[in-house]
Structure formats: C-alpha cells, structure tokens
Amino acid sequence: MNTEKIIVPLDVSTITEALALVDQLPQVSFWKVGLELFISSGPEILTQLKQRQKRIFLDLKFHDIPNTVAGACRAASQYGVDLITIHATAGKVALKAAQNALEEGAKAADKPVPNLIAITLLTSLNSRELAFDLKIPLELPEYALQMALLAQESGLAGAVCSPQEVEQLRRTCGHDFLLVCPGVRPTWAEKGDQQRSFTPSQAMKAGADYLVIGRPITASEDPIAALQRIVEEIS
Numbered sequence: 001m002n003t004e005k006i007i008v009p010l011d012v013s014t015i016t017e018a019l020a021l022v023d024q025l026p027q028v029s030f031w032k033v034g035l036e037l038f039i040s041s042g043p044e045i046l047t048q049l050k051q052r053q054k055r056i057f058l059d060l061k062f063h064d065i066p067n068t069v070a071g072a073c074r075a076a077s078q079y080g081v082d083l084i085t086i087h088a089t090a091g092k093v094a095l096k097a098a099q100n101a102l103e104e105g106a107k108a109a110d111k112p113v114p115n116l117i118a119i120t121l122l123t124s125l126n127s128r129e130l131a132f133d134l135k136i137p138l139e140l141p142e143y144a145l146q147m148a149l150l151a152q153e154s155g156l157a158g159a160v161c162s163p164q165e166v167e168q169l170r171r172t173c174g175h176d177f178l179l180v181c182p183g184v185r186p187t188w189a190e191k192g193d194q195q196r197s198f199t200p201s202q203a204m205k206a207g208a209d210y211l212v213i214g215r216p217i218t219a220s221e222d223p224i225a226a227l228q229r230i231v232e233e234i235s
Ligand SMILES: O=C(O)c1cc(=O)[nH]c(=O)n1[C@@H]1O[C@H](COP(=O)(O)O)[C@@H](O)[C@H]1O
Pocket: 009, 011, 032, 034, 059, 085, 119, 121, 122, 123, 124, 160, 161, 182, 183, 184, 192, 194, 212, 213, 214, 215, 216
C-alpha cells in the first residue's frame, strides 16, 4: 500500500493513544503532531516517532510577533521534524524571522532545516465567515492565493491550503512550492467541521503534495480498511 502522500494527524491527548494509532497503521510513514497532543504530552512523542523512523509534521500553527515566532522556530528546529506551521497572517516580517531562525537553529543543532509552511486560510472557514466575520474584502480563493504568495515572497517552503484552492496556488506558485492539503474527505466520510473539502483523488489531481487526513481514518471502526480505501482511490 503506497501511503507516501498521506499525513495522518495524531489528534489525541496522550502518548499512549498516539502510539496505539501509529502501531496500528505501520504503513503510514508521515504523522502530524498538533496542539492537543503537544500541549498535553510535550515533545516525548517526537522522540517516539523518530525511534520508529517516521516523518513528522509539527503543527503548532505559530502566530505571534516576529521575535516570538523566531524563538519558537529556533526551539522547534532542534527536534529534527520535517514540517512546521505558521499562520501567514503573522505578516512578512514575522514569516522571514521565523524562516531565518529555523535555518540558524537547525544549523546550530546539526539537524536538517524543517520546511516551514504557512496556513493560508483554515479549511474550517467558508466565504461567508471570511467576508462577514473576518471582514476580509477579497474573494476567498484570491485571499488564499495572496497568503500563499506572501509566504513564498518571505522565503517559506510552502503553504497549507484547502484542496479547493490548490490548483490555483500550484499554477501561480510553481512546482517547487510545497502544498499541503487538510480538509480532505472521501465521499463516504463525514465532513464534520471541514467546510472546503474535496475527495482524496480530487485533491491529488488538483496538485497537492500531501493530504492531511484524520478522522475519516482515525475515527473509523476499521482504520486499516479506511486507509486502504483512500490509497486505492488515489492510486
Ligand atoms: O495545519 C493543519 O494541518 C490544518 C490546517 C487547516 O486549515 N485545516 C486543518 O484541518 N488542519 C489540520 O488537519 C487535520 C484535519 O483533520 P481531519 O478533519 O480529522 O481530517 C487536523 O489535525 C487540523 O488541525
């Protein structure tokens, strides 16, 4: 089973639950550690994943002033993870500071530089919320594109976007810009709080480098079968 393009989030609160999932799905080589697990259990999960030779997406979605995001990135660079997130709305100065700190930190720790990727617009938001709650006067696809361009101009490796916008971002940002898509839902799965979803095969065809797929697999009665179904759909 080729699961190379799929990142599965460990959206649980304990290391025991997280490792149970990792050990249940040995075919998955790329795992995401997010806020819930990192805040409740700390960095030990990163060591455990490394021991199992897994790739790691450390999704802490930094969003702060330049000095603070730089400090967070410098600290995160010691873990030897593959991907790290920051909100594009932190702004160009913060994005550049974060990227520089990551490079310096990784060099000092003798680790490879993680790919820093910017959140363009959370996949749980829709165009009505963008316009009426966030008061952003741009069409949603244009806003997501502008946030990706801001990340690219700031020297970041890529962006996180909904699969509905990935085709346009790929066309504009080019093939070297990493595009990671959450908000992926097979036709048979519940959408939950995801508002701008596509199926796994639609997302891959549209140009995503990686798909982040959680609950359709992890909340399934049979996670192995769910993963298999998704892999068959995209291959
Ligand atoms: O950065 C992310 O990974 C992320 C960005 C985004 O816009 N939307 C989004 O859902 N995510 C993450 O992707 C995962 C999606 O999980 P499921 O909705 O269960 O497939 C969660 O861990 C979210 O934190």
